[in-house]
Amino acid sequence: MSDALEADFGSGDEAGAKPTYTAQASSLRQNGHVMLKDRPCKITEITTTTEGKHGHSKVAIFGVDLFTGDKYEDVVPSTHDCDVPNVKKFEYMLVDIKDGFLSLMYDGGDTRDDIKCPGGDLGNEIQTRFEGETVHITVLSACGEEEAIAMKIDPKY
Template identity: 45%
Template sequence: MSDEEHQFESKADAGASKTYPQLSRLHGHAKCHFFAIDIFNGKKLEDIVPSSHNCDVRHVNRTDYQLIDISEDGFVSLLTENGNTKDDLRLPTNESLLNQIKDGFADGKDLVVIVMSAMGEEQICALKDIGPKN
């Protein structure tokens, strides 16, 4: 073997060090953007979740009840499908809906209130006028 030093000059560039996976490095995983409106207070909700993850979705139920009476303290008496009464709901805080319920009841109309329930909370969210009382 000789004692000569060999020097190699590389003129080829594979470019591997100048590239990177742009999508995963800069932007992360694909994401799902969720928008919702809180049914109880009307606030806009927003969440961003990676598409590879699960997310919890709340069960929301809608029930129609016939309005029987409005008490002076703001509670309503409602007739359920099986003929029992439900007396634990307050009138809604939405002024427009509140006025529609009070005015319709004062005029003697048959009213059906739509109640939305989720996560242990219930609230009157809408109203249907089914005609004058017989």
């Protein structure tokens, strides 16, 4: 086959998936996800107004940034296409904490060392629990950003 048949399908991550997809504003639901002001957000509230004299109902979307906690809002026509982030959660076993970064192990045994140890109570608890227990870290991934958002301890048998 010739190279002329190859197509550029836009930028995506290593698996070939695009960071967002489109969905009609009227199909969005509370606790779902949407891009607001070019940031991946969890929808905290969504309201729809009835058709006005110009014929279009509006959707007011309120959300919280998945990574910074900042609040955003937008009002769009109900037929408008909105970008929705591809949000994924991964769970890794914590192997080490070094220089403020978590060393995490995949199921296959490979490790990664590029996730920052979170601050606040979660970060303190991770560091405290890591000393004597098997800790699993949940990492949230969306739009090229990743962050440790939760931890759990393996039950002792």
